[in-house]
Amino acid sequence: MQTQEQEREALETAEAPAGKSHRVLWIVLALALVAGLVFVKMKYFPSPNADAKGGGKGGAGAGKGGPGGKGGxxxxxxxxxxxxxxNLSDEVAATGSVLADESVVIKSELSGKITSLNIREGQPVSKGQLLFSINADEAQAAIRKQQYNIQLFRDQERRQRTLLDKEYISAQEYEQANNQLQTAQADLKALQASLAKAYVRAPFSGVLGLTTATVGTYVSPGTEITTLSRVRPVKIDFAVPGRFAANVRVGDVVSITDEGTNKKYEAKVYAIDPQIDPVSRTQPVRARYANQNNELRPGAFVKVNLQLGESTDALQVPTESVIPEASGYSVYTVQKGKMVPKKVKIGIRSDKVIQITDGLAVGDSVIRTGILQVKPGDAVKAQPTSR
Incomplete structure (x- = not known):
């Protein structure tokens, strides 16, 4: 019995070193795995602040406070x-509308049926040409009646003058007869003016519009019959920003681009409104174009470019560099490797560049990409580009 217990103790004593060696092996393997993971992390997935930490003590390219240095x-x-x-041409771009040189809506001034219609839609007419007439039988009858009354009053006035010369009547009696004659003649002129309204004529030479009236149509005062427009020449209405108002002159040549055909024409400014629009802060301007071949039609939309001069030292930046804000405009510049915002004032602009009138100087570096990713004070690496 004693012998068996001694053998068991001897066996346990022999197995103990083996168990300890297994645990040590597992620990070594675990440490090796962790070390491998740390190596992979540092090798292929470095921390964003690795350069800052490693550059504090003479790291590569890491001066104190510089990129890669402390806080870089x-x-x-x-x-x-x-x-x-x-070089910049002081050019103002605006939108405009084409207007007829003269345009009027032809309406009736009397009530009655149309008895004749001489309107050829879309065709030219001459000044004074009869367009349509309204039944004027009543007006003509009233005129004949008044003419008879005038003849009667004239005879009475002649007799009363003879009696006055012979002192058979007083001057007052003669004046009453003469007044009747004068009143009748005035009434006749009123009737003749009313009759003239029954015959509607073209007030100027132009082109007729469309109409829905026909012979027999009953019209009332104010009924629209057609339109008449003079389209040679045409007017171009547009407006320029108030800050350019002092630079616009009568006689300036403007370039016009028809929105429909993209064809360009040249018109000349002939009138400038003396007041700036208080709502839009723009200066209304009007130009005239000969339109000999009816190239532009009234009502068309056009683009207008007005040359105000040329500058050789203008400062311009790419359009994408200018940031609109509630209080104006700003750009992001690079100074000593960091982003610094600057307030600017803009001038003439196009689809590619914008003129800067205040806030920048020659040699400033303006950021044009990555604007949404940077904040004031961020370190940036500038890569100059041409416009």
């Missing part, structure tokens, strides 16, 4: 445009 962080690459003087 990663620099965001951005494209910048270096501001320089450029």
């Amino acid at each position: 962080g990663q620099r965001l690459p951005v494209q910048v445009y270096v501001v320089k003087p450029t």
Whole structure:
């Protein structure tokens, strides 16, 4: 019995070193796995602040406070445009409308049926040409009646004058007869003027519009019959921003582009409104174009470009660099490797560039890409580009 217990103790004593060696092996393997994971993480997935931590003590390219140094962080690459003087034509772009040189709606001034119609839709007419007439039988009868009355009053006035010369009647009696004659003649002129309204004529030479009237149509005063327009020449109405109002002159040539055909024409400014529109803060301007071949039609939409001069030292930046804000405009510049916003004032603009009238100087670097990713004070890596 004693012998068996001694053998068991000897066996346990022999197995103990083996169990300890297995545990040590597992620990070593676990540490090796963790070390491998840490190596992979540091090798292929470095921390964003690795450069900052590693650059504090003479790291590669890491001066104190510089990129990669203490607090340097990663620099965001951005494209910048270096501001320089450029040639700029002071051109104002606006939208305009084509108007007839003269235009009127032809209406009836009397009530009655149309007895004749001489309207050829879309065709030219001459000044004074009869367009339509309204039944005027009553007016003509009233005129004949008044003419008879005038003849009667004239005879009475002649007799009364003879009696007055012989002092058979007083001057007052003669004046009453003469007044009747004068009143009748005035009434006749009123009737003749009313009769003239029954015959509607073209007030000027032009082109007729469309109409729905026909012979026999009953019309009332104010009924629209057709339109008459003079389309040679035509007027171009447009407006320029108030800040350019002082630069616009009568006689300036403007370039007009028809929105429908993209054809360009040249018109000349002939009138400028003396007041700036208080709502839009724009200056109404009107130009005239000969329109000999009816190229432009009244009511058409056109683009207008007005040349105000040329500058050789204008500062312009790409359109995408200018940021509109509630209080105006700003741009992002690069100074000493960091982004610095600047307030600017703009001038003439196009689809590609915008003139900067205040806020920038020659040599400034203006950010044109990555604007949404940077904040004031961020470190950036500038890559100059041409416009």
